[in-house]
Amino acid sequence: MDPRDLHRKVAIVGVAESDLGRVPNKSKFQLSAEASRAALEEAGLTKDDVDGVFTTIITEGGQFSSMLMAEYMGIRPRYTDSTSIGGSSFVAYVEHAAMAIATGLCDVALICHGSTNISDRGGRAGPVSGAASVFGPTQFEEPYGVSTVGSYALAAQRHMHEYGTTSEQLAEIAVATRKWASMNPKAMMRDPITIDDVLSSRMIASPLHLLDCCLVTDAGGAVVLTSMERARDLKKRPVAVLGTGEAHTHRMISQMPDLTETAAKISGRLAFERAGVSHADVDVAEIYDSFTITVLLTLESLGFCKKGEGGAFVSGQRTAPGGDFPMNTQGGALSYTHPGMFGIFTVIEAVRQLRGECGPRQVPGAEVALANGTGGVLSSTGTIILGRE
Amino acid sequence: MAQIPLPRPYQDTEAYWSAAKEHRFVIQKCRDCGEHQFYPRGVCSHCLSSALDWVEASGSGTVYSFSVNYRAPHPGFAGKTPFVLAIVELAEGPRMMTNIVDCDPESVRIGMPVVVTFDDVTEEITLPKFRPA
Ligand SMILES: [Zn+2]
Numbered sequence: 001m002d003p004r005d006l007h008r009k010v011a012i013v014g015v016a017e018s019d020l021g022r023v024p025n026k027s028k029f030q031l032s033a034e035a036s037r038a039a040l041e042e043a044g045l046t047k048d049d050v051d052g053v054f055t056t057i058i059t060e061g062g063q064f065s066s067m068l069m070a071e072y073m074g075i076r077p078r079y080t081d082s083t084s085i086g087g088s089s090f091v092a093y094v095e096h097a098a099m100a101i102a103t104g105l106c107d108v109a110l111i112c113h114g115s116t117n118i119s120d121r122g123g124r125a126g127p128v129s130g131a132a133s134v135f136g137p138t139q140f141e142e143p144y145g146v147s148t149v150g151s152y153a154l155a156a157q158r159h160m161h162e163y164g165t166t167s168e169q170l171a172e173i174a175v176a177t178r179k180w181a182s183m184n185p186k187a188m189m190r191d192p193i194t195i196d197d198v199l200s201s202r203m204i205a206s207p208l209h210l211l212d213c214c215l216v217t218d219a220g221g222a223v224v225l226t227s228m229e230r231a232r233d234l235k236k237r238p239v240a241v242l243g244t245g246e247a248h249t250h251r252m253i254s255q256m257p258d259l260t261e262t263a264a265k266i267s268g269r270l271a272f273e274r275a276g277v278s279h280a281d282v283d284v285a286e287i288y289d290s291f292t293i294t295v296l297l298t299l300e301s302l303g304f305c306k307k308g309e310g311g312a313f314v315s316g317q318r319t320a321p322g323g324d325f326p327m328n329t330q331g332g333a334l335s336y337t338h339p340g341m342f343g344i345f346t347v348i349e350a351v352r353q354l355r356g357e358c359g360p361r362q363v364p365g366a367e368v369a370l371a372n373g374t375g376g377v378l379s380s381t382g383t384i385i386l387g388r389e
Numbered sequence: 390m391a392q393i394p395l396p397r398p399y400q401d402t403e404a405y406w407s408a409a410k411e412h413r414f415v416i417q418k419c420r421d422c423g424e425h426q427f428y429p430r431g432v433c434s435h436c437l438s439s440a441l442d443w444v445e446a447s448g449s450g451t452v453y454s455f456s457v458n459y460r461a462p463h464p465g466f467a468g469k470t471p472f473v474l475a476i477v478e479l480a481e482g483p484r485m486m487t488n489i490v491d492c493d494p495e496s497v498r499i500g501m502p503v504v505v506t507f508d509d510v511t512e513e514i515t516l517p518k519f520r521p522a
Contacts, residue, residue, distance in 0.1 A: 132394060139396035140428040141486040143516055147462035150474045158454040161499040205474070206457040254476050254486040255428075259454055 032114025086375020181331025243275025
């Protein structure tokens with residue numbers, strides 16, 4: 001079997017978010033389960049149809065994630081996946097689920113995620129861990145004060161050094177993303193911002209300012225997949241999985257082979273090859289935006305522009321509503337929601353755009369969408385290309 | 390006051406941390422393929438050999454990238470901001486996470502030559518850090 005045989009064999013038939021934002025009265029397990037219920041309802045399926053469960057919880061109480069969440073929802077799957085590669089996991093699960101469905105290992109796959117990141121600790125872009133004594137290879141980073149934002153800042157600084165990328169260019173991304181958020185009632189931050197607002201926001205880890213950083217919120221999300229054959233009988237117009245890819249290059253930022261290129265170079269190439277589409281065919285892109293630099297490196301690594309040209313590519317509000325590269329149309333992790341891992345929300349919005357459900361933020365006539373998740377510290381990526389059926 | 394997170398030495402790393410305690414900076418070199426590696430491991434990440442030797446590193450390198458951090462990532466860093474988080478490329482080739490110390494944080498630049506210095510954080514743990522050469 002060739003990966004290209006998966007083309008249009010599997011469909012996404014249900015997507016949903018849970019309550020978003022600040023949800024102190026609900027556990028992360030409940031958020032994950034309520035998003036799952038809504039995604040299944042949308043598809044016209046029930047939990048008893050689910051025979052494949054894909055999830056990871058990286059925070060407290062989340063060990064053995066797929067067993068835990070399946071038990072919580074009363075599901076006994078015959079296919080299970082707790083792959084834990086950070087925020088990209090949920091995009092990579094689309095590849096895993098497509099393979100499992102296409103080979104008959106399961107019929108209905110449920111990808112779910114829930115997190116109470118802000119209710120647990122608040123703040124933005126917190127520490128990698130709060131451990132007092134560090135066991136394992138991260139003992140070569142944590143004693144030096146490494147953090148998520150610090151790690152991404154190292155990449156941003158290096159990109160600026162090699163290619164002359166500027167803070168203004170990174171700010172373009174934050175400003176454009178906020179414009180999309182202003183059209184999404186579910187987005188947490190909806191007031192317009194300017195490039196000056198980004199540059200004058202507090203420096204967190206140079207060269208990244210507060211407004212270069214994603215939100216920290218509570219949120220859950222879910223995605224349901226099944227075979228295209230079965231999908232045609234369900235409630236929603238199916239969205240086809242055209243091609244997928246995944247890759248990782250390192251765990252710790254000091255071990256990243258090249259600070260200016262992510263694994264999207266690999267996962268993106270695979271996804272495009274398997275989907276049989278070109279960059280010009282992509283009508284809308286949902287690019288994991290943990291930080292502005294994440295987007296810039298990903299656009300280059302995916303090949304939407306040449307290496308080093310990401311700054312010029314995003315200039316002039318190109319990714320904003322009305323620009324010629326609609327991106328992060330729900331408002332992204334920068335302005336809509338970010339519960340520590342954002343991947344599932346890139347998939348949800350890509351599906352809604354292809355169904356034409358996005359109201360004022362709808363990209364007219366969107367036929368092909370790309371979603372790219374990035375996990376860890378620019379460590380792992382999952383890329384999927386979806387199409388209208 | 391909270392302590393910064395400190396390494397708990399284990400099989401792969403005991404020799405490294407005990408050398409650091411004596412203010413010696415050692416890295417691993419593979420007897421089979423001749424490559425150096427950092428961080429310490431039980432096998433060579435280039436060829437998977439277990440035949441690794443500890444060698445004294447020159448202690449010099451250059452700043453590959455850096456970030457001036459204004460927010461404490463952990464309660465142990467309260468009062469220690471701003472600090473310079475940096476990846477240093479060692480003269481022997483491998484890169485490592487460290488801090489650049491003994492200088493104005495704003496003066497650090499990519500490509501800047503640096504040398505190792507030792508921060509005795511506790512009686513047990515010494516962290517190799519770097520300062521301008
Ligand atoms: Zn070797």
